[in-house]
Amino acid sequence: xxxxxxxxxxxxxxxxxxxxxxxxxxxxxxxxxxxxxxxxxxxxxxxxxxxxxxxxxxxxxxxxxxxxxxxxxxxxxxxxxxxxxxxxxxxxxxxxxxxxxxxxxxxxxxxxxxxxxxxxxxxxxxxxxxxxxxxxxxxxxxxxxxxxxxxxxxxxxxxxxxxxxxxxxxxxxxxxxxxxxxxxxxxxxxxxxxxxxxxxxxxxxxxxxxxxxxxxxxxxxxxxxxxxxxxxxxxxxxxxxxxxxxxxxxxxxxxxxxxxxxxxxxxxxxxxxxxxxxxxxxxxxxxxxxxxxxxxxxxxxxxxxxxxxxxxxxxxxxxxxxxxxxxxxxxxxxxxxxxxxxxxxxxxxxxxxxxxxxxxxxxxxxxxxxxxxxxxxxxxxxxxxxxxxxxxxxxxxxxxxxxxxxxxxxxxxxxxxxxxxxxxxxxxxxxxxxxxxxxxxxxxxxxxxxxxxxxxxxxxxxxxxxxxxxxxxxxxxxxxxxxxxxxxxxxxxxxxxxxxxxxxxxxxxxxxxxxxxxxxxxxxxxxxxxxxxxxxxxxxxxxxxxxxxxxxxxxxxxxxxxxxxxxxxxxxxxxxxxxxxxxxxxxxxxxxxxxxxxxxxxxxxxxxxxxxxxxxxxxxxxx
Numbered sequence: 001x002x003x004x005x006x007x008x009x010x011x012x013x014x015x016x017x018x019x020x021x022x023x024x025x026x027x028x029x030x031x032x033x034x035x036x037x038x039x040x041x042x043x044x045x046x047x048x049x050x051x052x053x054x055x056x057x058x059x060x061x062x063x064x065x066x067x068x069x070x071x072x073x074x075x076x077x078x079x080x081x082x083x084x085x086x087x088x089x090x091x092x093x094x095x096x097x098x099x100x101x102x103x104x105x106x107x108x109x110x111x112x113x114x115x116x117x118x119x120x121x122x123x124x125x126x127x128x129x130x131x132x133x134x135x136x137x138x139x140x141x142x143x144x145x146x147x148x149x150x151x152x153x154x155x156x157x158x159x160x161x162x163x164x165x166x167x168x169x170x171x172x173x174x175x176x177x178x179x180x181x182x183x184x185x186x187x188x189x190x191x192x193x194x195x196x197x198x199x200x201x202x203x204x205x206x207x208x209x210x211x212x213x214x215x216x217x218x219x220x221x222x223x224x225x226x227x228x229x230x231x232x233x234x235x236x237x238x239x240x241x242x243x244x245x246x247x248x249x250x251x252x253x254x255x256x257x258x259x260x261x262x263x264x265x266x267x268x269x270x271x272x273x274x275x276x277x278x279x280x281x282x283x284x285x286x287x288x289x290x291x292x293x294x295x296x297x298x299x300x301x302x303x304x305x306x307x308x309x310x311x312x313x314x315x316x317x318x319x320x321x322x323x324x325x326x327x328x329x330x331x332x333x334x335x336x337x338x339x340x341x342x343x344x345x346x347x348x349x350x351x352x353x354x355x356x357x358x359x360x361x362x363x364x365x366x367x368x369x370x371x372x373x374x375x376x377x378x379x380x381x382x383x384x385x386x387x388x389x390x391x392x393x394x395x396x397x398x399x400x401x402x403x404x405x406x407x408x409x410x411x412x413x414x415x416x417x418x419x420x421x422x423x424x425x426x427x428x429x430x431x432x433x434x435x436x437x438x439x440x441x442x443x444x445x446x447x448x449x450x451x452x453x454x455x456x457x458x459x460x461x462x463x464x465x466x467x468x469x470x471x472x473x474x475x476x477x478x479x480x481x482x483x484x485x486x487x488x489x490x491x492x493x494x495x496x497x498x499x500x501x502x503x504x505x506x507x508x509x510x511x512x513x514x515x516x517x518x519x520x521x522x523x524x525x526x527x528x529x530x531x532x533x534x535x536x537x538x539x540x541x542x543x544x545x546x547x548x549x550x551x552x553x554x555x556x557x558x559x560x561x562x563x564x565x566x567x568x569x570x571x572x573x574x575x576x577x578x579x580x581x582x583x584x585x586x587x588x589x590x591x592x593x594x595x596x597x598x599x600x601x602x603x604x605x606x607x608x609x610x611x612x613x614x615x616x617x618x619x620x621x622x623x
Contacts, residue, residue, distance in 0.1 A: 026114035027078040027143075032089070032105035035078060035143045035153050045152050048208045051144040053079065053157035054234045055128075057167040061094070062128045062160055064140065066121075069209050069233050070368045073120035076145035080105060080112040081128055084137045084159065091138070094127045118148075130162045137161050202243055202311070206230065211363075213336050213371040215355050220370075227340040227355045231365045236318050238329055238365060239301065242268055243311040244340045249349045250310050253282060253337035254327055258358040259445065263337060264322040266298055267349055268312035275303035275312050280348065281323050282337075290348050297321075333362040336371065351452060353510070376607070378444035383508065383604040385437035389430045390461070390501035392597050395531060396590060397426035398494060403538040406576035407583065427468070434465050454511060457504035464497035502528065516607055520600075527596050534589050541578050541585075 027037060036044070050072050054065040066077055080103075081090050089111045093102060099117055102110035113126060128140070140157035161168045203223045206212035214220045214228030227244040229252045244250035253265040263282040268275055277300040280290045297320040301313040320327045327334070336359045343350025360372035404419045413421040438458075471490055476483045506524055509516045576582075 026101055026116055027076070027103065029103055029105060029112075031078050031114070031143075032080060032103065032112055035080075035141060037076070037078075037143060037145060037151055043149065045150060048205055049144065049152040049155045050146075050208060051142075051152065051155055052209060052234075053140045053142050053155065055140065055157050055160055055169050056235060057160070057169045058127075060130055060167070062130075062167060062169070063125065064128060064157075065123055065125050065235055066142070066144075067123035069366065071122070071366075072146065073122055074144045074146055075118040075120065075148070076115045076151070077121070077124070077142060078103070078112065078114045079140055079142035081138045081140050084139055090134060090136070091128050091130050094129050096126045097124055100124060100126060130167065133164060135163050202228065202230065202241060205232075207368065207370045209368060211365055211368055211371065213338060213359055215338055215340075215357050215373070217373040227338055229336060229338060231336075233366045238316045238318065239313060240266065240316060241311070241313045243309060244355075246308045247310070247340050247342050247354050248344045249339075249341055250312075251280075251337075251339045251349065251352075253339070254329075255282075255335040255337050255358065256362070258335040258337070258360075258362070262323075262325060264320065264325070264327050265337070265339075266314060266316070268303065268310055268314075269344055269349065270305060270310050271344065275305055275310060277303070277312065277314055279322070329365050331364075333364050335359050335362045353452075378440050379514070380605050380607070382437045382441040382444070383514065384601045385433045385440070386458075386501065387505070387600045387604065388597055389433035389437070390498055390505070391527060391600065392593055393426040393429045393433070394494075394498050394501070395593055397423045397430070398498065399534070399538070399586065399589060400426075402535075403542070403582065404586065407579050409575055431465055431469060434462055438462055452507065452511065454504050454507035457500045457507065461497050461500040461504060464493050464500065468493050468497065514604070514607060516603060520603060523596070523599060530592060530596075534585065538582065538585060541582060 031037065050070055051066070051068045051074060054067070056063045056065075064079070066074075066079065068074070082088065083090050089105055089109075092110045093113045094110075096102065096113060099115060099119065099121060100113050101116050103112035103114050105111045115121065138160050140160075142155045142157075143151060143153045144155055145151040158169055200223060203212070203220065206220055210230050210232040212220055212228060212230045214225030216226065219225035220228070225243075227250055228242070230241045232239040232241075240252060242250045242252055247270070249267050249269040251265050251267040253263040255261070255263040261282060265280045265282055267278045267280055269278065277298070278290055279298055297317045299315045301315055303312040305311075316329070318328070318330045338355065338357060339349075339352035340355040341350050341352045342354055357373055363369070363371070400419045401423045405417070408418040411418065416424075468490070471486070471493065475486055475490075502524075506521060508514050509518065509520050509524070
């Protein structure tokens with residue numbers, strides 16, 4: 001009986017030792033079959049693996065790095081190499097670090113490697129040596145154990161092609177979230193991990209094994225970005241992948257301040273038949289200029305033009321120098337700038353008229369996580385101020401000066417006629433709001449630009465706006481010889497400024513930074529129609545019946561623009577005909593203008609309005 005008890009205890013002890021040894025001092029040879037650790041209570045993880053195997057080719061050998069883009073440690077690992085066609089074990093390992101050991105899956109051959117202790121490990125490095133006469137393609141298959149109960153099985157490296165000790169590493173790795181028939185075992189995602197757009201490999205691993213940034217905001221979750229970039233760290237090099245729908249180019253820039261200002265840019269362009277890679281430089285106050293980086297510091301990996309979609313991958317060294325600026329991707333955080341446009345120039349790209357934005361924060365590209373879109377608060381403030389100034393205060397001020405000089409003639413405001421007091425006040429507000437808006441947009445952009453029609457018309461509006469007060473201050477007395485010249489000049493500059501501003505608003509809708517839907521144009525058209533229609537009605541009312549002509553005074557807006565139409569002192573103190581109707585029209589006009597302002601400011605502040613509305617509906621439905 002005692003002998004039986006000792007035998008049972010011995011068997012249990014050996015079993016426990018094997019279980020413990022299987023983890024703390026490395027995997028046993030039987031792991032070569034399925035790569036599954038013999039951990040009681042452990043579970044194969046079904047999430048995307050946070051670890052990766054990075055091969056680098058040498059002469060007859062491959063240098064391997066086992067690590068995590070997020071910097072996660074692992075306690076255990078097991079790795080071997082298989083031919084992708086036959087599934088046979090290929091080659092031997094060499095130059096192991098102290099905390100790794102060989103495993104002989106076949107007698108006398110060191111064709112696998114595992115750990116020797118459960119201490120935390122980061123970026124272990126060792127070599128794999130190809131057989132002298134072997135020709136074929138292999139994949140390194142591995143298991144990573146974060147701890148005793150948490151492990152990922154079947155993590156694959158990029159494919160490696162071997163031609164009699166001449167080795168080439170294919171940088172596009174087999175996805176860890178798709179079924180594959182090359183080297184068993186493989187990881188199969190759970191149904192609830194799958195996405196309706198899982199066929200697009202670009203989105204695989206975003207925020208888990210690589211950094212991704214896409215536009216419009218939130219598109220990475222729905223996998224329908226108009227433009228996107230990902231950054232995957234592989235040893236000392238960084239693999240960038242860009243894709244965009246439609247357009248002629250997609251570009252990504254590294255910026256220290258999220259402005260288009262002294263930035264290193266890489267462009268993938270579509271010339272109609274081929275995708276080409278260029279480097280360029282964003283210079284303050286100048287266009288994007290192409291230039292050369294250090295030889296080999298940026299290299300095209302692959303490019304594809306699929307119907308209307310551009311896709312390209314390129315490698316970038318961890319340290320590059322451009323225009324005398326050093327870009328250290330390892331130690332320095334950067335903003336990512338994304339740009340997408342529909343035009344190519346002779347030696348560069350055109351304006352980013354389709355999409356352009358930057359990340360909301362600078363971060364190390366090796367710190368895997370999510371990027372946020374830049375805060376467009378200053379853009380929203382600029383747009384709101386200009387809308388109030390040129391659709392609101394200016395519109396009302398012009399209406400008062402043109403049609404209401406002989407309204408409320410029997411009372412004064414601050415010692416001035418009502419129309420003049422309100423005209424002066426509202427135009428002063430316009431100048432103040434315009435000045436603030438210009439300062440705000442200059443702070444946002446960090447430079448003054450006239451590359452777009454919107455910017456050029458905005459500049460013209462601003463210049464005319466600040467010329468007008470000086471002309472008004474030099475206004476001659478009524479009846480003076482130059483009064484007629486003043487009247488026409490003042491009238492022309494005021495109207496020209498408002499026309500430039502309204503046209504600039506139409507072009508603003510098309511700016512990628514505005515994030516406004518194109519149908520906003522129709523609301524602007526409605527405003528213009530209402531504004532013009534009001535002027536037509538008031539002009540028509542200025543033509544009183546002939547029997548009232550002697551009392552018409554200045555009800556017709558252009559009466560005092562010429563000497564023959566100058567009002568007499570008695571005219572100016574008489575209320576113009578149909579004053580009550582004109583007051584009603586003014587009241588309606590002001591109310592409708594306020595409604596237009598509320599609508600436009602809402603669209604600007606909540607831009608992109610369609611995504612915001614969708615989010616609100618989802619929030620409401622969740623309750």
